[in-house]
Amino acid sequence: MINVLPGNLANLIAAGEVVGRPASVLKELMENSIDAGADNISVYVEDAGRTVIKVIDNGSGMDTEDAKICFERHATSKISSPEDLEKIMSYGFRGEALASIAAVSRVVLKTRREQDEVGVEVHCTQSQIQLCQQVSTPKGCIIEVRDLFYNTPARRKFLKTEAAELRHIVQEFGRVALTRPQIAFSLTHNNKQLYNLRPVQMFVQRIADFCGISLVKELAAVSTDTSLVNVSGFVGNPTDARKTLGNQYLFVNGRYFRSPYIHKAICRPYEDLLKEGQTPSYFLFLDADPSRIDVNIHPAKTEVKFEDEQMIFEIVTAAVRQTLARNAFTPSIDFETAPTIDFPAISKEAPHFVVPPKIDFDPLFNPFDFDGPHAQVQQQPLPSSNSMDLFVQGKYIIAQSDHGLMIVSVQKARERVFYDSFFPNLAEKEPVVEQTLYPMTISLSPENHFLAIENIDVFGRFGFDLRDLGQNDVVLYGLPSGMSCERKGVEDTLIELLSALRRGLIGETIAQDTATLAHSAAMSMQNMPTKAEAQLLVKELMDCRQCAEAPTGGKTFTIITNEEIDKLI
Ligand SMILES: Nc1ncnc2c1ncn2[C@@H]1O[C@H](COP(=O)(O)OP(=O)(O)OP(=O)(O)O)[C@@H](O)[C@H]1O
Ligand SMILES: [Mg+2]
Secondary structure (H helix, E strand, O other), X not given: OOOOOOHHHHHHHHHHHHOOOHHHHHHHHHHHHHHOOOOEEEEEEEHHHOOEEEEEXXXXXXXXXXXXXXXXXXXXXXXXXXXXXXXXXXXXXXXXXXXXXXHOOEEEXXXXXXXXXXXXXXXXXXXXXXXEEXXXXXXXXXXXXXXOOOOOHHHHHOOOOHHHHHHHHHHHHHHHHHHOOOOXXXXXXXXXXXXXXXXXXXXXXXXXXXXXHHHHOOEEEEEEEOOOEEEEEEEEOHHHHHHOOOOEEEEEOOEEOEOHHHHHHHHHHHOOOOOOOOXXXXXXXXXXXXXXXXXXXXXXXXXXXXOOHHHHHHHHHHHHXXXXXXXXXXXXXHHHHOOOOOHHHHOOOOHHHOOOOOEOOOHHHOOOOOOOOOHHHHOOOOEOOOOOOEEEEOOEEEEEEOOEEEEEEHHHHHHHHHHHHHHHHHHOOOOOEEEEEEEEEEEOOHHHHHHHHHOHHHHHHHOOEEEEEEOOXXXXXXXXXXXXXXXXXXXXXXXXXXXXXXXXXXOOOHHHHHHHHHHHHHHOOOOOOOHHHHHHHHHHHHHOOOOOEOOOOOEOEEEEEHHHHHHHO
């Protein structure tokens, strides 16, 4: 037998789609305030949104009738005909958000329009209006959402830790606040103000206020206007990509959205400029005719479908590529004009370059146990690095041996050397923390800051004595034993570790955690070694037990035999 669901049950089901967590409530309320024309929006949250999410705006407000009806499903002032769906410019259009929120919480709304003398207060619980009375209240809306999911214990149980939920809140707050620089926004959590974003004229000023001025210094403007789409905003310098996880923002017609497809289009021009696992920062606006975009495909409205997706892909790629080239972010010498391995340098014309290295190798410490085309060569003795003649070419150290050329990956070699130096410490129950001479304050992006605070114990296990300083800052009192205390390297290692945490790469085994720490520390070293450093690195690599393998996979070096070179030339 088919039953028509009672209204409150239908609302409860719909709420599952719209209200996933406290952050989604915050997003819907902030968007409503923007749609209502507010230029000042204050958000107050308690217990990461579990107990209170309150949004105060100075927008148009509602009259008594609307204040009562707004909690009903499909109650919207934003569209009235099917044609309106074709040209949506407001955030809202479904008339579902407040109904969904009121189905899973206790809502108190106070509102007044400019032209009204008194306002109205409405209490709505489980989709039922409990109270409606006149009240004196400022122009605009105050919506307070209490005890989210109090009537759906299973959903409440699925909420993450306070720090994790707060991170989502900050993320949503930023996504909305970034789209409207002219509007003042503030965010207060448990009586502590986290953000106070002044109204500004330019988008880049809002980025600076929200993400920090240091990020802005690494951005370059994108601007391309085509008949199909207008692409504007900023993309990051590739050399800064290590720091920018979480700073990927894509907006279409002023609305934040996710699109792995467009993300790929933005990242394509960065290929070869970034190390594996790095993502450039971007803040890109696509403006297109609303009739060619469908925002209707996901209830949270974070997915958008373009009619001319492939063309838009090409346009976005071209726009980003142009910006990278114009700002000289694309290397023209290292990658394009010079071959990676300069074979002529070891040709017959330059015999002085080729110094036969001494052989000084203990096979017990170099178990070349992997298979592969060079397996046979790997059984052979390796060059000693003491007097090895080598040179650094791009990402590689190239050394000459009796048998041919040895090509060492700088990154992978560093990983292996770091791994061997960190492992004994991580294997300890209480890792040795080396106190820094002075506490080191490090500023993080808002998201990274919350992630760091949430995982202070993880950093402790790695040997970082890290504490919260508030306002996106953390302070380090100690570092893992064996780690260089050079400031930039430490900062970058932290950021790399945060990126690994986000990708779920931490917490499985000690070996994997050590590999992640080693990888992060190696990634943080952007500089290529000098000749002397390269010699030391190769020597240290040869001293490692499994010197041929990188702890995160792959080889640390390979050898091209003389016979192979003969075949090539
Ligand atoms: N802060 C506000 N100020 C003035 N009016 C508001 C405010 N919030 C909501 N409203 C009114 O309540 C209606 C219902 O809001 P609700 O968020 O449920 O739906 P919507 O915004 O129209 O669509 P969507 O479900 O897509 O968000 C809105 O259409 C608007 O008229
Ligand atoms: Mg809405």
